[in-house]
Ligand SMILES: Cc1cc2ncn([C@H]3O[C@H](COP(=O)(O)O)[C@@H](O)[C@H]3O)c2cc1C
């Protein structure tokens with residue numbers, strides 16, 4: 001196989017000393033211990049990840065990876081494949097949901113084109129890492145070659161490096177690729193040993209009958225793939241360039257000490273692949289929301305993830321993660337700004 005040794009390096013663990021002192025501080029603040037629930041654990045984890053006493057997520061990097069999927073030949077999406085390229089232009093022009101959310105948060109937004117079928121336009125505001133005009137049809141043949149997998153992982157790692165160069169305190173990975181709920185379902189089935197009926201859903205809005213057809217396509221892909229569970233072999237066989245980009249970015253962020261806020265079904269499947277490759281990634285991940293796509297809950301369970309929000313969202317692009325950023329900011333504000341029992345002269349419990 002092409003050189004994948006870079007991704008076998010274990011990310012460092014978040015600082016245990018910072019985690020211990022942050023937990024002590026939370027227990028000293030003027031509230032019953034534990035009463036701020038997940039906001040407490042969020043702040044504590046961020047102290048360890050950012051190696052600081054006073055965490056902040058003012059500087060947020062959002063990177064959307066886009067690519068097309070050969071499996072669209074099987075009629076598995078409610079939308080035409082051309083929408084991927086059209087949405088790349090929409091991201092760059094500021095009209096997509098993630099563009100608006102990113103601007104509202106004051107975040108940096110990068111759009112990385114890893115392989116849309118559309119013309120290779122020199123679109124201003126789009127980073128071009130075009131690997132091919134989409135993946136091969138994974139129901140019939142491996143989605144990508146090893147060299148293509150390495151290129152996609154490397155593009156993700158470069159995105160993590162740009163985040164580090166900008167001093168990002170949080171990374172959100174978004175995706176755009178018509179057909180990628182089929183790809184993500186196939187990946188998750190292969191890694192979890194799950195049945196396609198459990199993980200295949202409507203995506204952009206298929207009818208029940210169309211979902212049955214999509215499930216049969218996932219079944220064919222799994223039969224072709226076989227039982228190899230090596231995470232990167234599964235990714236090359238059943239993945240997408242944007243999902244591999246996300247996996248590379250998540251691993252690259254953890255190795256550079258940047259916490260990651262994971263979006264919906266597709267991003268969580270990328271996180272699952274990356275965690276199977278490198279379990280030390282898991283402590284760097286926060287999970288933003290539970291998507292409506294039915295396979296998401298199963299993937300979250302496999303990652304032992306308890307997402308912050310459940311807003312009936314099913315968009316992708318990093319949108320659910322962007323919506324959760326204010327919660328992380330508020331968790332930091334509480335951690336940094338509340339008075340302790342001693343400072344406020346409030347009596348502690350027994
Ligand atoms: C206009 C539009 C914008 C989107 N932004 C994200 N997705 C989402 O839908 C796609 C996956 O669904 P499926 O597998 O059913 O094609 C991905 O591109 C995903 O990011 C979009 C889909 C559409 C149509």
Ligand SMILES: O=C(O)c1cccnc1
Nearest residue numbers: 264265266291314315316
């Ligand atoms: O949860 C997601 O990531 C998702 C769900 C449906 C369509 N696109 C993305």
